[in-house]
Amino acid sequence: MEHVNRRTVLGMAGAATIATTIPAGPALAKPRPQPHFLKPGDLGYAEELRVFNLVQTPNPGLVVAARTAGDVRNAVRYAASHDAPVAVLATGHQPSVPIGRDAVLVSTRAMRGVTIDAKRRIARVEAGALWQDVVDKAAPAGLAPLVGSTGIVGVVGYTLGGGLSPTLGRQYGWAADHVRRIDVVTADGRSSTVTATSDPDLFFGLRGGKSNFGLVTAIEFDLFPVTTFYGGSIVFAGADAAKLLHAYRRWVLTVPEAMSSSVALMHFPDQDGFPPPLRGKAVAMLRIAYVGDAAKGAALVKPLREVATPIMDGVSQQPYTAFGAIHADPVDPVTAFERTGLLSELTAETVDALVEMAGPGAPFPITLTEVRHLGGALAREPEVPNAVSQRDAAFTVFMAGITGPDGAQAARAAQDAIIKRLRPWSTGGMYLNFMSVDEASTDAVRHAYKPGVYQRLRKLKRRVDPCNMFRLNHNILP
Known part of the structure; x- marks a missing residue:
């Protein structure tokens, strides 16, 4: 009897656009090296836009190849100054609406930091980290996260969308249920750390609302004693x-x-x-x-x-x-x-x-x-x-x-x-x-939420992103 092979079973089975109006690099980020900011035709542009699901490929006027939370903050501020919508991309497993030349896209694939606090059973994960990154670092401590079905999925997008674990979900619940802290850049260009006590409404909405309320640069969540x-x-x-x-x-x-x-x-x-x-x-x-x-x-x-x-x-x-x-x-x-x-x-x-x-x-x-x-x-x-x-x-x-x-x-x-x-x-x-x-x-x-939850999310959207800058996603209207 043959054993299932992980790699083969399924894998084989009009206004002027940003691309023509923005300068070579954001003035807000002058000290930054130019490769952080990529326009169509630039070396590295296509590499930052690699997606897993090829059904839809982003084509933004500007890519910000973020390495730090500061890069994300600068990207949002720059987009705001040009009235441009903002999208975020880590692995591209879940395409949604088209991302065109009017958009600024923040690529977080270089933000792969993972820190395990074994004593507190908590992981701190940057925006571009993958599940295999977390699993491999947590395992020596005898701990495990509420992982998705594959190690190459991005942790943050998965968790902010709910996070349905095929290994531990029925025992511990949704991944979003176990998030403790979220670092986020909101539409006003500010960075903040959001918790259940610092901003209960935003903490509520981020855990299940994906990128509708800001760009998350890091999250902290619980780990479990599973080996x-x-x-x-x-x-x-x-x-x-x-x-x-x-x-x-x-x-x-x-x-x-x-x-x-x-x-x-x-x-x-x-x-x-x-x-x-x-x-x-x-x-x-x-x-x-x-x-x-x-x-x-x-x-x-x-x-x-x-x-x-x-x-x-x-x-x-x-x-x-x-x-x-x-x-x-x-x-x-x-x-x-x-x-x-x-x-x-x-x-x-x-x-x-x-x-x-x-x-x-x-x-x-x-x-x-x-x-x-x-x-x-x-x-x-x-x-x-x-x-x-x-x-x-x-x-x-x-x-x-x-x-x-x-x-x-x-x-x-x-x-x-x-x-x-x-x-x-x-x-x-x-x-x-x-x-x-x-x-x-x-x-x-709208059908992803209970009616009362959806109305609460719309109210939150009106507060933190009234112009709907973060709309290139499964969008919740203000």
């Missing part, structure tokens, strides 16, 4: 998808909060480079992360493991540093057309609809359709309230169609059809971090 997990992926033939999902919908009702899991229906192209058991095949992949005794984890997984004969089985006791093996997300840039939704339940009828629309006999084969179990601590309100709203959802649905431009229309149409088919079980809400370029309208963003 290993029992988990990974088990791959079944596509023909067994219905069996697995029906068993799964019953199984999730019985598992403890220490168990996080999902099922992904996947379609692999018939191309060189894929493991022979997967090449050109439709499969169903069970993803497991159990924090606890390996024998207990194995006993919990046994009913699903016995649903059918696995093609691959990569579930075992592993160090927390190997968390990326669970989802085996791609590590190289891809063009992924994405959609998402939230389900209130997973019934027999829901499973039948999923298998019909996304399984081995699907009318159009979407690369990935994942159903992820929520609940547990994800359903509970945090001690310090924040803007993360969709705590009543039982499952996320996330789709990714990895295809070239010729397949974009068909992939989007198929995803639309799946969303419509699942409507009877939808909560009507959205999870901000999974919302794609096709779900970035201000009306769609």
Whole structure:
């Protein structure tokens, strides 16, 4: 039986513009070396704009390659002096609205600082740090963060959008729930450290509102005493998808909060480079992360493991540093057309609809359709309230169609059809971090929040960014 390979499973599967009106470098930053400020055609411009999801590439009139919080502050002040919108880019995993020549883009990819306070179980992380940076530095202290599905995702954007951990989420809640301090540059060009006591409203909005209220330069958050997990992926033939999902919908009702899991229906192209058991095949992949005794984890997984004969089985006791093996997300840039939704339940009828629309006999084969179990601590309100709203959802649905431009229309149409088919079980809400370029309208963003939370965020926006400088995102209008 082959083990799942992290790199192959999914990765292979009119006004004048800023570009013509701004000077060579901001006057506010005269002492700064010129390479911090890059215009189209400058050496390093394209490098700073590298994105993971190639479905949309930024094309700003000015890039500020930030190395310090001062660089971010200068960029915001400069944009304000030119009435320009400001965008921020770390890894480019989640594109939203187009970023054009009228914009100033702040690239934080060089701001990778991570400090671990083992005694207090806290990490301080700069704006460009990646999850693997934090995991590797926390592990020697026997600690772990509420990490995402892959080590190459940026920590700050993930956390400010809520932060749904496929390893520790059900046990400890959303990553945003455990943020203690935030360093941010607001639209007035000022830097401040925001806490629950210094500015409760801004602290509330930043944790769940992403970049709508300012550019975050660093955050501090809790770590947890976790060193290993029992988990990974088990791959079944596509023909067994219905069996697995029906068993799964019953199984999730019985598992403890220490168990996080999902099922992904996947379609692999018939191309060189894929493991022979997967090449050109439709499969169903069970993803497991159990924090606890390996024998207990194995006993919990046994009913699903016995649903059918696995093609691959990569579930075992592993160090927390190997968390990326669970989802085996791609590590190289891809063009992924994405959609998402939230389900209130997973019934027999829901499973039948999923298998019909996304399984081995699907009318159009979407690369990935994942159903992820929520609940547990994800359903509970945090001690310090924040803007993360969709705590009543039982499952996320996330789709990714990895295809070239010729397949974009068909992939989007198929995803639309799946969303419509699942409507009877939808909560009507959205999870901000999974919302794609096709779900970035201000009306769609409204559905990521409870009505009362959304109105509170709009009031906050009017206070801290009345001109909506920070609008090149999943925007909340003032």
